Amino acid sequence: MPEMEVTIFERSQRVLSKVEVSGGGRCNCTNSFEEVKDLQAVYPRGHRLMKRLFNVFDYREAYAWFERHGVPLVTQDDECVFPAVQDSHAIINCFLSLAHRYHVNVCLGQKVQSLDTLSEYDFIAVTTGGSPKGEGLRWLRDMGHEIAEPVPSLFTFQINDKSLTSLMGTVVEEASVMIPATKFRAEGPLLITHWGMSGPAILKLSSYAARQLADQHYQMPLSVNWLGKKLADVESVLSEAVIRYSPKQLSTVNPFRLPQRLWSYLLAKSLAARMQIRWSELNKKDANRLDNVLCNDTYEIAGRAAFKDEFVTCGGVSSKSVNPSTLESKQVPNLYFAGEVLDIDGITGGFNFQAAWTTAYAVATAIVGKLS
Secondary structure (H helix, E strand, O other), rough: OOOOEEEEEEEOOOHHHHHHHHHHHHOOOOOOOOOOOOOHOOOOHHHHHHHHHHHOOHHHHHHHHHHOOOEEEEEOOOOOOOOOOOOOHHHHHHHHHHHHHOOOOOEOOOOOOHHHHHHHOEEEEOOOOOOOHHHHHHHHHHHOEEEEEEEEEEOOOOOHHHHHHHOOOOEEEEEEEEEOOOOEEEEEEEEOOOOOEEEEEHHHHHHHHHHHHHHHHOEEEEEEEOOOOHHHHHHHHHHHHHHHOOOOOOHHOOOOOOHHHHHHHHHHHHHHHHHHOOOOOOOHHHHHHHHHHOOOOEEEEEEEOOOOOOEEEEEEEOOOHEEEOOOOOOOOOOEEEHHHHEEEEOOOOOHHHHHHHHHHHHHHHHHHHHOO
């Protein structure tokens, strides 16, 4: 490998701060991809580019790289991969240790205003992360790069429904959510919060529909299937419950094992004053209303979470502006891009970090290749 001097310019006073807080401080550094049949399902933007770059460095190689460099990993039941010590500092310390070993210069508090200030360097890799506003990418657009306008991704929904938000803290493990009259839908755990809805199902849906939600100023309808089951299956369970629990009140028997507070809420929403009837009194009209609320409950998204907790940006430097194999700029020789500054973003579950590792490795390999 050729000798080279590497310098990192970091705008803030700390490096890897996003790694530190990710995954609740544990750092969901990649995913097993065991349940991924189509990359578009986990990379709404950039899946074609990721498929190509996986030939250079994929999730299996990332897993092996971390373990080879002293960070044992574990894969959870949901296929998310974390450091075995369940601490993001294992990842941070690994990178810092390697930077020290190879004498990488890390310059903190250094904001690069123009590439003109880096004229002494032979190669430049832009790894600035996502830009919340298009203004932050203007300098790249001015150089001739095509920019996909950045908008937030991976955020929670604000829903102004006090009867719903009174259930804050309630978790449904197998919900499915969708935006009616669109192709956008997602499945997984759903969390009711004091501002609306969160959890993996909501975060994935926000990723899939990031641009459409932004276009509509984050005000769109939302459909929730609280059971994640087909209507016919739900109807069958209710029919069996009518026979099995006939003398008991609906409110005292929860055949779907939903959280009790949620079950009472859905009964009240669908049956109102009749929620105290016995199962034997559940007529066809009542059953249809209950079926509909369980499988197609509707709400209005009123905005993103008030505290702007989005972690990922949709948009950035278009794949049309880079060499798809090396990520070198087509406009400026020896200028490369890696990470979220590219128009690549994934759903929750370690996919965004994997995109960072993959694109960074591809850029490093391309630079070394040129030097060789």
